[in-house]
């Protein structure tokens with residue numbers, strides 16, 4: 001069978017957290033820079049239908065796509081590297097696969113057959129992989145298999161890869177990412193774990209075409225030869241993946257290892273032009289040579305786990321490079337902040353971001369933080385729950401509504417300045433039922449936000465159940481908090497700004513999901529710029 005779309009699978013062995021997502025995104029970047037339209041897909045072996053209901057401590061940030069999918073944070077890396085939006089189809093979980101197979105069974109689509117892992121589950125997996133290729137939009141689809149080869153959970157995925165390679169011959173290759181650990185006592189890099197991991201893949205019927213070896217030290221020629229020989233791969237297909245200073249170096253490291261060239265050769269595709277990475281190099285150059293530094297506080301309740309705010313911290317890196325400054329993010333736990341210590345904890349910050357979130361833990365610290373930023377005229381960005389806290393703070397301290405709150409925390413509160421959307425009220429299922437994905441927003445001409453975007457019409461991604469309560473809008477506006485962004489169709493307030501403040505913006509949407517290397521997000525760029533002007 002010949003197929004115009006080519007498939008690259010990325011598996012991992014020896015240990016988790018080797019960075020399959022970054023290697024996949026880097027390879028995609030290089031192929032894109034050679035003129036191939038490329039997309040990346042992540043297959044996650046867990047049984048949750050999506051990570052939307054997972055606690056960030058379990059899984060890090062939940063990334064949201066334009067079409068409203070709640071996905072793995074690796075999709076954020078894909079978008080940041082490629083500057084191309086992903087969609088529902090780019091993240092598949094075991095939960096989704098089984099849900100769909102079971103629904104088909106209930107509809108009688110299997111005509112009375114016994115439904116089994118092979119072929120029904122593996123067929124469903126193969127269909128999901130090929131769905132991205134079928135549209136004809138992509139020359140190359142890179143599919144990252146989550147987890148580690150040998151895990152019980154990932155067996156059906158590896159089996160689907162084996163079948164696809166058999167069925168599609170030249171149109172499929174497998175890259176296996178492994179670890180080559182350094183044993184300090186022996187003073188040596190060790191290849192045995194890699195050999196074992198490849199053996200494990202072979203037992204499942206898959207011979208990898210390329211090995212990417214994560215290592216702290218140089219893989220010399222002897223080691224490369226040894227790995228090639230024991231793992232049946234060609235010498236040029238043993239790729240060194242050295243630890244990098246920043247993830248943004250990885251495409252450049254992979255380019256010098258010629259990973260993209262080897263991939264194209266193995267897929268029998270022409271190498272076309274040398275990848276044009278001018279914009280990328282410019283970005284890395286600015287990132288590594290900042291002219292000054294700023295301190296920005298990130299106030300959230302998951303600060304022990306930096307992955308929970310991945311897109312926000314990457315947005316700061318991109319906006320910092322764009323402003324030629326290094327943004328030092330000071331992670332502050334919202335539960336630690338109260339009226340008495342807020343001044344001491346926050347006084348050194350040049351800018352303050354209050355993070356998104358759910359539930360009551362740490363919310364009073366967030367509200368205190370907003371008060372500090374508003375009263376002391378510190379540049380402020382509040383995202384989603386952060387914006388809602390800004391509204392609550394303003395209501396309590398300026399509008400004199402001491403019992404103002406969100407109905408998420410106090411259901412029957414006296415002044416519900418943030419309350420549940422009408423269409424959310426009868427929903428009992430938690431999965432995938434929030435207001436999700438991209439919505440249009442009309443900005444007020446001349447506001448800080450419209451200046452930042454240099455446009456009055458924008459589209460941004462949402463993930464929430466609660467909203468600004470428009471019954472209070474007039475009161476807010478008369479007292480200096482303006483709704484400078486609204487949904488043009490529903491009138492929902494999407495952006496608030498405080499007048500008489502250098503830069504105070506709260507957004508109901510999540511700008512961080514749309515910041516990329518090539519297009520750092522305008523709100524983050526403007527926020528960092530305001531923080532630079534406010535430098536202590």
Ligand code: GLN
Pocket residue numbers: 355356357358359383384385386408463464465466467
């Ligand atoms: N918990 C809030 C809501 O559901 C905010 C959500 C968020 O910050 N993403 O409206």
